[in-house]
Amino acid sequence: MSGRRVAAITRRLLQQFHRDRRTLALLFGAPLIILGLLGYLLRGGGDVPVMGVVNLDAGPLGAAIASQLERTKTVSASTMSEAAAESKLRSGDLAGYVLLQSDFSARAQQSRVISPQIHLEGSQPGLSQTIVQAVNESFAALVGQAGGVRFAPQVMFVYGGPSFDTLDYFGAAFIGLVVFFLVFVITIVAFLRERGQGTLERLMASPLRRGEIVLGYMLGFTVLALVQAVEVLAFCLLVLHVHNAGNVGLIFVLEGLMAIAAVNLGIFLSMFARTEFQAVQFIPLVILPQVLLSGIIFPISTEPGPLTVLSRALPLTYAVEGMRNIMIKGADLSWSSLQLDFGVVLGFCVLVIIAGILTLRRRIA
Amino acid sequence: MAGETYAVEVDRVVKRFGSLRALDGATLRIRRGEVYGLLGPNGAGKTTLIRALVGLVVPDGGTVTVLGRPARNLDVLARVGYMTQQAALYPDLSAEENVAFFAAIHGAHHGVREALEFVELWDRRGSVVSSLSGGMRTRCSLACVLAHKPDLLLLDEPTVGVDPLLRVQLWNRFQRMAADGTSILVSSHVMDEAERCDRLGLIRFGRLLAEGTVPELKGKAGVDRLEDAFLKLSEAGAE
Numbered sequence: 001m002s003g004r005r006v007a008a009i010t011r012r013l014l015q016q017f018h019r020d021r022r023t024l025a026l027l028f029g030a031p032l033i034i035l036g037l038l039g040y041l042l043r044g045g046g047d048v049p050v051m052g053v054v055n056l057d058a059g060p061l062g063a064a065i066a067s068q069l070e071r072t073k074t075v076s077a078s079t080m081s082e083a084a085a086e087s088k089l090r091s092g093d094l095a096g097y098v099l100l101q102s103d104f105s106a107r108a109q110q111s112r113v114i115s116p117q118i119h120l121e122g123s124q125p126g127l128s129q130t131i132v133q134a135v136n137e138s139f140a141a142l143v144g145q146a147g148g149v150r151f152a153p154q155v156m157f158v159y160g161g162p163s164f165d166t167l168d169y170f171g172a173a174f175i176g177l178v179v180f181f182l183v184f185v186i187t188i189v190a191f192l193r194e195r196g197q198g199t200l201e202r203l204m205a206s207p208l209r210r211g212e213i214v215l216g217y218m219l220g221f222t223v224l225a226l227v228q229a230v231e232v233l234a235f236c237l238l239v240l241h242v243h244n245a246g247n248v249g250l251i252f253v254l255e256g257l258m259a260i261a262a263v264n265l266g267i268f269l270s271m272f273a274r275t276e277f278q279a280v281q282f283i284p285l286v287i288l289p290q291v292l293l294s295g296i297i298f299p300i301s302t303e304p305g306p307l308t309v310l311s312r313a314l315p316l317t318y319a320v321e322g323m324r325n326i327m328i329k330g331a332d333l334s335w336s337s338l339q340l341d342f343g344v345v346l347g348f349c350v351l352v353i354i355a356g357i358l359t360l361r362r363r364i365a
Numbered sequence: 366m367a368g369e370t371y372a373v374e375v376d377r378v379v380k381r382f383g384s385l386r387a388l389d390g391a392t393l394r395i396r397r398g399e400v401y402g403l404l405g406p407n408g409a410g411k412t413t414l415i416r417a418l419v420g421l422v423v424p425d426g427g428t429v430t431v432l433g434r435p436a437r438n439l440d441v442l443a444r445v446g447y448m449t450q451q452a453a454l455y456p457d458l459s460a461e462e463n464v465a466f467f468a469a470i471h472g473a474h475h476g477v478r479e480a481l482e483f484v485e486l487w488d489r490r491g492s493v494v495s496s497l498s499g500g501m502r503t504r505c506s507l508a509c510v511l512a513h514k515p516d517l518l519l520l521d522e523p524t525v526g527v528d529p530l531l532r533v534q535l536w537n538r539f540q541r542m543a544a545d546g547t548s549i550l551v552s553s554h555v556m557d558e559a560e561r562c563d564r565l566g567l568i569r570f571g572r573l574l575a576e577g578t579v580p581e582l583k584g585k586a587g588v589d590r591l592e593d594a595f596l597k598l599s600e601a602g603a604e
Contacts, residue, residue: 198453202509205419206470207443 022278030284037292037307044304049127050076051134052085052097059105061142065116068138069098075134089119089158092337095127095301096120098135108149114139115152122157123328124299125169159329164243171242172327173296173320175251178232180258180316181287183225187266188279191217196276210360214353218263225259226252245330250338251323257345258319264352271359290316315348371430372397372517372548373418378427380413380571387413388424389571395550395564397516400543402562403552404595410571411552412450415519418550419447432517443472446510450521452502454494460505461490468512480512483538500531507535511542518542518549524558536561556592567598574598 017024053069055062069077080088085097099117101107108114118135120128132155139151160168194200203213233251236242244251269286273279291297293307294316300308311317322341325331331338373395380388388410395401403411416422417429420437429436432444454463464477481487484504494502503523510518520539524532536558543549543563551562559565560579567574567582575582575598579591586594 197456198449198451199455201421201449202447202453202467203470205416205421205442205445205447206467207439207472208470209439 023281026281026285034284034288034292037289040304041292041298041307044307047302048074048076049095049130049302050093051131052080052088052094053077054082054085054097054099055079056082056102057100057104058102059109061105061108061114062100064142065098065100065138068141069134072134072138074130074137077134085119089121092121094121095124096131098131113150113152114142115154118153118155120155120157122160122164123169123324125160125164125166127299127302128157159245160243164328167240168243168328169324170296171236171240172244172323173294175232175236175242175327176255176258176319176323177291177296177316179225179229179255180262180319182228183221183259183262184266184287185280185283186224187217187221187263188270188273188282189276190221191267191270192273192276192279195270204360210357213360214264214267214356217267218260218353221263221266222256222260225263226256229255229259242327244327246326247332250326250332254319254322254326254342254345257342257349261315261319261345261349261352264349264356267356268352268359290314293317294320296320315344318344370397371395372432373401373550374428374430375414375417376428376430378414378417378424378429380417380422380424386571388417388427390427391568391571391573392427393566393573393576395548397548398543398546399563400539400549400551400561402559402565403550403568404554404556404559404565405552405568406554409554409568411568412521413571414568415447415521415550415552418519419445443513444516445519446471446513446515446517447519448506448510448521448523450525452499452506454502454506454509456495457493459491459493460486460497460501460508463494463505464508464512467509471513471515473513476512476514480508483511484508485534500527503527504531504535516547518547520549520551522552522554524553524555532558556590556595559591567595569599574601 051069053066055066057063066079069075070079080097082099085094085099088094089097097119099119101117104114104116116135116139118132120131122128132153135153136151142149155162157164191200194203229252233248233255237244237248265286269282270279273282293303293311294314295311296316300311300317303311318341322338322345325335325338325341333339333342371394373393375391375393378388378391379386391410391414393401393403403414405411413422417424418431418436419442423437431438432441434441455466458466461477461481464480468474468477468480478487481490484507486501486504486508489497489501494505497505503526507520507523518539524535527535539549539551540561551558553559562579564576564578565582566576575585577585582594582598583589583591586597588594588597
C-alpha cells in the first residue's frame with residue numbers, strides 16, 4: 001500500500017468538495033438547520049394541549065379537582081359548560097375535557113370510587129395521553145389525601161378509540177408521505193439524467209412544447225406513482241390494519257394529488273441542480289423540514305407560535321391533515337376542513353406545474 | 366416552402382456568454398439540397414451556431430432564419446433533424462424504441478425501419494443502447510434524426526470517435542440524402558471530411574472567415590491544401 005497514492009485520492013476528493021460550495025454548505029449547514037428546528041420544536045415553549053373542565057358537582061371535590069387541573073402545567077385547562085366543551089371538542093379547539101357529574105363528590109364518599117368522564121378528541125394519541133395523565137395526576141393528589149379511594153375514569157373518544165395506537169396515527173400521514181417522498185426523488189433524478197445524457201437538449205430542439213414535456217413526464221410518473229399508491233394503501237389497510245374510518249377512494253385521490261405535486265416539484269427543483277448528486281441534496285433541505293413541521297410527528301397545535309405560521313404555509317401540512325381527517329375522523333368532502341386540505345394540495349399542484357413549465361427552458365442554456 | 370432559396374440564413378449573429386463572444390457577427394447561408402461544412406477548431410463557435418438554429422441559444426443580436434421562418438418556430442423544428450455532438454440517447458431503451466420515440470415527438474408514425482436500415486442497425490434494433498458500441502450509438506443517434514425525414518439536417522461533429530470505415534459510410538449517406546433534396550449542415554474540425562462538402566464555411570472566434578467551395582477557398586488563400594487555406598485565412602481573419 002502506498003501512502004502517497006492514498007493521499008492523492010484524499011486530496012482529490014477534498015479539492016472537489018472545495019469547488020462544490022453547495023455541497024459544503026449542505027454538509028455543514030443542513031445539520032444545524034435540522035437540529036435547530038428540532039430543538040426549537042421540542043424546547044421552544046410551544047403550547048401544551050388545551051382541555052376543558054366541566055364541573056357539575058354540587059359537592060367540594062369537583063371544585064378542588066378543577067382548581068388542581070387549572071394549575072397543572074402539562075395541559076392548559078379551563079372551566080366551561082358541557083355544551084361549550086362538546087362543541088369545542090368537535091371543532092378541534094379542545095383535545096379533550098373532563099366531566100365531573102353532579103353526584104361526583106357524593107359517589108366518591110359513598111363508594112370510594114372516583115370515576116370522572118374523560119372525553120377525548122382522539123385523533124392525536126400524544127395529546128390524549130397527556131390529558132389522561134394530567135387528570136390522573138390531579139386525582140392522584142386528592143386520592144392521596146382521602147386514602148383508600150379508587151380512581152376509575154370512563155374514557156370516551158370522538159375519533160379512534162381505545163385500540164387506536166401510534167401506528168394508526170402515523171400510518172395515515174405516512175401513506176401520503178411515502179408516495180410523495182419516493183416520487184419526488186425518482187422524478188428529480190430522472191429529469192437530471194435526461195439533461196445529463198443530452199436527451200433533454202434534443203427534446204428542446206424538437207417541435208415539443210414545454211408544457212407537453214412537463215405533462216408527458218407528469219403522466220408517466222403519475223401512472224407509476226398511482227400504482228405505488230395502491231400498493232402502499234393496500235399494505236397499510238390490509239396487512240398493517242391501520243385504522244380507517246373514511247372513504248378509500250378519497251384517500252387514493254389525495255395520494256394521487258400528492259404524487260402529482262411530487263412529480264412537478266421534482267421537475268421544478270431539478271432546475272436548481274446540475275448533477276444527480278446535487279439533486280439528492282434536496283432531500284434534507286426540502287423533505288426533512290417538511291416532515292418536522294407538517295404535523296406528521298409533532299402536532300402543529302403544540303408547536304411554538306412562529307413555527308405554526310411556517311407549518312401552515314407548507315403544502316405537506318394540508319396533505320397530512322387531509323389524510324388524518326379522512327382516515328381517523330372519517331371526513332368526506334362535505335367537511336370544510338377537508339375542502340381546505342384538498343384545495344391547498346390541488347393549488348400547490350397547479351403552482352408547481354406552472355413553475356416547472358416556465359423554468360424548463362432555462363435548464364438547457 | 367418550395368420557394369425558399371436558402372435552408373438557413375444567419376445574418377450578423379452575436380452571442381455572448383459573460384465576457385466571451387461565442388458568436389461575433391457570424392453570417393452564412395446554406396442552400397437547399399447542399400452539404401454545407403462548418404469548419405473550425407474547438408471553441409470556434411460551431412456548436413453555438415447550430416444551437417442558435419434550433420432555438421436553444423437565443424442570439425444577443427442579428428437574425429437567424431431556418432427554412433424561411435425565424436428560428437425556434439415549432440413548425441420549422443418538425444422539419445429539422447438535430448444530431449447533438451454527444452450520442453444523446455436513452456441508454457435503457459432499445460435502438461428501435463429510441464428511434465420510434467424521436468420520430469413520434471417529431472410527429473412521424475413511420476420511417477423507423479427505414480432509418481434503422483439506412484444506418485445498418487435494423488438487425489440490432491432490439492438491443493438496448495447501453496449494450497451498443499460507440500459507433501453503433503452514433504449511428505443510432507443519426508437514425509433518430511432521420512426517421513421523420515427532415516428537410517434540414519444539423520449534424521454537430523457526427524463523426525467524432527467514429528472509425529474510418531464507418532466515417533466513409535456516413536459521409537456517403539449524407540451525400541445520398543443531399544442528392545434527395547435534404548439540406549445538411551455538418552460541423553467538423555477534420556479537414557479531409559470537409560473536402561466532401563459542397564460548400565464550406567470557415568469559422569473562428571465566432572466569425573465566418575471565409576465561405577465557398579473547396580477549390581474556391583484554396584484559390585482565395587493561394588494554396589493547394591485545404592488545411593493550409595484554413596490556417597492562412599484564419600491568420601488573415603484574426604488581423
